[in-house]
Amino acid sequence: MSMESTDRALILKTGKFREHDVWVRFLSASRGVQTAFAFGGSRSRRRFGGCLEPFSQVVFKVGSNKTGTYQVLSEGSLVKSFNGVRGDHRKMGLAANCLKFVDSIKLDTDSARNIYELLLDTLKVIDEKEPDDFFPLLFRAKVAFEQGFRPDFTICSQCGKPLFGNHPSGFDVEKGTVRCNECDFGAKGLPVGSSTLRMLSWIQDTGPSNWTSLEVPSDVRGECFKVMDRFMAYHLGLVWDESGYRRV
Ligand SMILES: [Zn+2]
Numbered sequence: 168m169s170m171e172s173t174d175r176a177l178i179l180k181t182g183k184f185r186e187h188d189v190w191v192r193f194l195s196a197s198r199g200v201q202t203a204f205a206f207g208g209s210r211s212r213r214r215f216g217g218c219l220e221p222f223s224q225v226v227f228k229v230g231s232n233k234t235g236t237y238q239v240l241s242e243g244s245l246v247k248s249f250n251g252v253r254g255d256h257r258k259m260g261l262a263a264n265c266l267k268f269v270d271s272i273k274l275d276t277d278s279a280r281n282i283y284e285l286l287l288d289t290l291k292v293i294d295e296k297e298p299d300d301f302f303p304l305l306f307r308a309k310v311a312f313e314q315g316f317r318p319d320f321t322i323c324s325q326c327g328k329p330l331f332g333n334h335p336s337g338f339d340v341e342k343g344t345v346r347c348n349e350c351d352f353g354a355k356g357l358p359v360g361s362s363t364l365r366m367l368s369w370i371q372d373t374g375p376s377n378w379t380s381l382e383v384p385s386d387v388r389g390e391c392f393k394v395m396d397r398f399m400a401y402h403l404g405l406v407w408d409e410s411g412y413r414r415v
Pocket of ligand 1: 325327347348350
């Protein structure tokens with residue numbers, strides 16, 4: 168028997184690969200995104216009751232096969248299943264969008280714990296409240312910020328002046344810095360209005376439970392999408408299209 172450890176996890180994806188065997192992709196609170204096999208998983212209620220479905224928070228016992236080439240789950244216990252998500256197509260779409268994003272990025276191990284807590288809070292909010300379609304973008308932005316890409320949206324990176332004026336500022340996507348209208352003169356910064364800057368700065372300082380109370384005008388939404396999609400494409404190497412996230 169190989170050494171086993173205990174993993175707190177959120178299930179991202181599962182699939183059968185033989186009659187009773189299941190592969191599981193999950194976000195471990197200590198190790199980031201992992202894949203493991205649950206042999207006999209689809210028929211053993213005693214060992215895996217309710218644990219092998221997306222939208223579940225679980226505790227797994229994880230070991231490996233004899234040669235150490237893959238991970239094996241020996242048992243799991245269900246902590247929470249998000250039934251409010253599972254019973255509602257729209258909510259399931261929102262939650263699936265967040266799970267796919269976590270599955271697509273290269274998480275550094277240092278941030279695994281934070282991203283785990285963030286995804287857990289996000290699932291709770293989707294489960295219990297009525298977030299709108301903007302919610303997954305806020306989640307994606309927050310993940311990017313938690314990964315260490317954390318621009319200061321409040322002051323000009325060049326002159327230090329507060330950015331919340333009437334003129335659009337210039338966002339330097341590559342450097343992750345924002346310049347005021349005067350300092351960005353003639354430069355190639357992506358123009359961003361002050362409402363959008365305030366919004367992005369607010370996401371940095373808050374969590375999912377704060378985000379459902381927010382009414383965002385459509386032009387600010389549009390700009391947030393544009394800015395964050397460009398930013399994440401550059402720093403996380405990901406673009407979103409209809410089929411999901413694609414590495415670039
Ligand atoms: Zn300036």
